Amino acid sequence: MREGAEVLEVDHHGDKVLRLADGSILKLFRRRRVISSAALYPYARRFANNAAALARLGIPVPQVIEVLRIPSIERDAVRYAPLAGKTLRELLRGGLAPARERELKAAFTRFVVGLHDQGVYFRSLHLGNVVCTPEGRLGLIDFADLRIHPWSLGKYLRARNLRRMQGLDEERDWIDAAAIVGGRPPGGAQ
Template structure:
């Protein structure tokens, strides 16, 4: 992880649009050139982020997903920014719309059913590839212009060498199942049985 000095940081974020912030400050910026800058703070003094920074996890997980041929952001750089006490990852965003955006905009019934079936196949494919995505919900799954599903906000994903066990598959579905508007987007029984043993199809 390289060090980014204050003057260079200010030059980088000149003309940026703030996409996400909280009471502690800026979190996600769209830079003037269309690339993204995601800022991470260490939430606790004693935290795994001390030796495994979230920004580096984001970058490492993007590389691991690409190795598995799963669309994800393309990393440009990872920095430590001491002047604002943040780590940062600079990346090209994944082009497309999140499934949450598509659902809210409205879909024809047959289109929605096709997307739900394809999404279930995608989740099975993730689990078969050893991907445990803690933030699995429709807001973090992008449908790309070339009809693939990809992942964003990936700093808390875990990449294993083997397919997930049934117990881990069930645990991975819990967050999605807890969102009333989104739980019906995945066939949980199919995911747990691994019944659809095939790669996601294009639509």
């Protein structure tokens, strides 16, 4: 499976994300602790379950092909077809016209308000995990640590969900915190 693969992401434990020869993505997960809930409910399975749940909510996500356990390297993995498009971070770093940037910021705020209204709590929310598809819709990637509640998120969880982005200098100004925490799209209209 690894033959001809391109390594997309690596850390000090080894390869994390690979693009396989067939164009699919293989994301590897390691257990961080010996005693962990990941032993019973691996992150690869969480990723696959979250992908299915988000798709049911109408949110564009990668299409999961299979969930794997790879004992030889003590990893779990998920293989998926990537979500077409570019992350908002890629678009931002590539340079955006001011009008396009304003348009994407407003769309991002509406997207996050919609996620929160649907009970989606995503601790790893940042512009690198939000994809703008060729159709102009926003979707999510890398969501193994996401939780979906059966109720709309309250103000505390909405604010907590934004903390990671608020710590990222180049992404901080993409947050309309008052609109997101208050559950209002830009301009105050519902």
